[in-house]
Amino acid sequence: MKKLLLTLLTIIGVFMLAACGSGTESGGGTGGSSANTGDTGSDYPKKPIEVVVPAGAGGDTDLNTRTLAKYIEKELGQPLVVSNVTGSGGTVGVDKVIDAQADGYTVLAFHNSMLLNNLYGLSDKSIEDFKFAGTGVLDQANTFIVSKDSKFKNLEELIAYAKEHPKEVTMATEVGSMTYIQVMEFQELTGVEFNVVDIGGASDKLTALLGGRVDIFPTSLGFVKSYIESGDFASLGVITEERLASAPDVPTFKEQGVDMEIDKVFYWAFPKETPDEVVQAFSDAMEKAVANEEFQKEIVQYWVEPVYLNGEETKQKLEDIMELYKGIKESTE
């Protein structure tokens, strides 16, 4: 029996490897395995790199990370192994990276939530505990979604109604998450008061809006793309500086008199004791990967922007966001 099991495992192993080999028709011949790290004089990387995603498989963090990881792999010539470490709003994954050896073989791929967990006292880890390799993806399509038969067609109508009926408009959020702080900021800026309800993750909020239990669903346009295309949902506007190329007919919040903008920054970071040249080597590979047209084609499908920021720029951007969050938190208390 053991022999049988072993044979089976071996067969399957071979089969899987074969599937890997024969199945990859993408790649576009960019010289897959030519590791390009000669500039730094170090021989990093020598072995597979573990990428910790502090979010569940199949979510936006996971998808963006896996997509970019595919292209960084080509530049570094070593596999990037993505592990999803969920729990406690992402703090478990963040802690795992901080506790790992600072040798460049464990990297965190996460977003703004780390700052919020720190802000709300869930975690004592934050920007200064990391050395940033950079950012590869920005999600600028944060929006408020309503269903097609909603009373509101734009922010003006929403604000007017909510002013007259305080605590009547139901906002689907998850307490302490990005959408929560957006709603807080919106209430602060416009002086309205919503009924802010914790509904759970993105899928739970989607269910709640489809089931008519909530009025507004703050999310990213990419997540509800098909519902907007089918006409089930409509967007009240995007929370950005300027209109998006991918959705030119959706007005910004700023145009409608609400001065908000926020990016979801998908950054990659190493524990802070990691040698500089290692982080630099990774950062260079990221830059090349983000510049790859194949990657850009693939990532815009999820309605996010392929934007490369280096370590310094990433850190600066996150510090600015933290300042903004702190301000909102203080003014709402």
Place this chain on the structure above:
Amino acid sequence: MSSQTNRDFVTSGFMFVVGIIAFILTFSFKSFEGTNFGVGVEFMPRVIAALILLTSVIIFVNALKSRSKKTNDTNLEAEEVVEQETESKNYKKLVISIIAMLIYILLTPILGFLIATALFLIAQMLIISNFAKEKIVLFLIISILMAVVVNYVFRNVFYVMLPQGILG
């Protein structure tokens, strides 16, 4: 006085203490501004702690009742069964097994999965087989083979990053 009744006394006593500790702990929970509608973060744990106290009291009372029913035939039978049970038990083996598992888990991050697993498998096979020394060659072969195969398949085929320890 059967040993099962004794066990029930221990169970109820232990769970009663757990319930009280849990109830006391609920007073130190932090909660988030603006989420307290009707019931807060401490409501459910308190309900559960209270119910645990209640059920442990019920189990205690039931155990008392069964103790007073000593004259009952069924109980005598049960007692005999329990006695037979303890005869065929070997608690030393159990304790050694638990210690082996614990050492295995503690060694895994240090020695790495491969070495720790091979060592554990040999040790545990010996323990459960009552130290069948004549089979030690077989145990060695199986243990090392299994450790190598599992470690290889998971690390290199499935990319589950099992701890490498000193081999890393």
Place this chain on the structure above:
Amino acid sequence: MLEMLLQGFSGVLNVTTILLILGGTILGLIFGSIPGLTATMAVAICLPITYGMHPVAGMSLLMGLYIGGVSGGLIPAILLKLPGTPSSIATTFDGYPMAQKGQAGKAFSFAIVSSFLGGLISIMLLIMIAPPLGQFALKFGPYEYFAIVIFSLTLIATLSGDSLAKGILAGLMGIGFAMVGSAPIDAFPRFTFGFSELDAGFDLMPVLIGLFAVSEILLVAEKKGLQKIKYDLKKISYKVPFKEYLSEKWNFLRSCAIGIGIGILPGIGGGTANLIAYAAAKNASKKPKEYGTGVPGGVVASETSNNAAVGGALIPLVSLGIPGDTVTAMLLGGLVLHGLQPGPLLFQNSGDVVYGIFAALLIANLFMAVLLFVGMRGFIKLLSIPQYILLPIIFALCVVGAYGVNNRMFDVYALLFFGIVGYLMSKAKIPLTPLVLGFILGPLLETNLRRGLMLSQGDFSPFVTQPIAAIFLIITVVSVGWKIWKSFSKSKKISFEN
């Protein structure tokens, strides 16, 4: 519809895809049959492999994994009393006693036929009426979930064995263990005693395999003698007269409905379907006392419902883009990675791929049954491997599985801890199953209670005035009341006789 399905079949009937489905099903069965390795893990591991494939081929592999992963658990459940996955906990209740009586072959036959038919019916429903069924799932909000969970928790009474008080205690322990870690909604840690490792709480996997598999290893370890097989492997019969299958038809249909229903509702998960179906079968049976001693009905209920939950869970996934559990969340990621948009336009925009996936599901379901039937005689040989070799290896694999949940050692410590808890509980004659049910349902109970109150701004009345919630609560009250009345009238009878 039929035309689309035929087109779907033409898309998967090529050597590569068929091999992928076969390989996926085999791998799924292996992951399902090893306690500690689950369908979720199999899908997580293979998802990246599918990146470069054609969408239909890639998704076919994942569907094979999913179906195999849910079904493989029946092998160790029947032979060794170890549930390979949460989906096969209830299979151990009667499957193992049957094997002990020398009816392992019969248990397998019942389990495989139930798995196949349960899967088939749910996949058929998925193909024919996914959109309206998906719409139905949307009607369930916090109030409705709260009522369903209350109803499910009262089933603990059925699964308690001799002492109801101990069953309830186990259920409460499960709810308590689930409270360790971040609180729902507020996210601040509870019962962690300042250990940050506990912040994320215990994962279901280490809890489950600790309680059922590790505790079983400990129970074997304390035996003085070595276990010998009591029956002749060559004499095991696999034949089940058709009449015997037929006698379970109502049980089968009920379990099918329960599995599909629980599968459709996002967030409850297939791990509970088999327990609830088993409890329902025991309640409806004319001889409930025989359940747990090795009756086919128990195996049928468990194995029908867990495979029916697969089709059920895919219904909201394809029709709405809403995943119901961890596996379907990953499948959703897989669909998106292949450029598909699950949701209202999926059938319009990528009908060919969807029907290809449906065809792959049907083929995988067939492969699963055939592979299990072919392998049946081989699995039974597992019993000829001495326990002192098998059990240590199973423990090592449990360690791999627990580690793989979140790639951290904490889950492995939790595994051993729950192993010892499970061992002590069996010593104290406290049933384990209610603990698992409490552990899964407790968080749902609390979260939905608090979400419901946030929605109504502190008003309790919607919990009893919302129609669906009210119906479930009434069923709960009636069934509990009836049970109490029955036990009272029984005790009266006894006192008369005395």
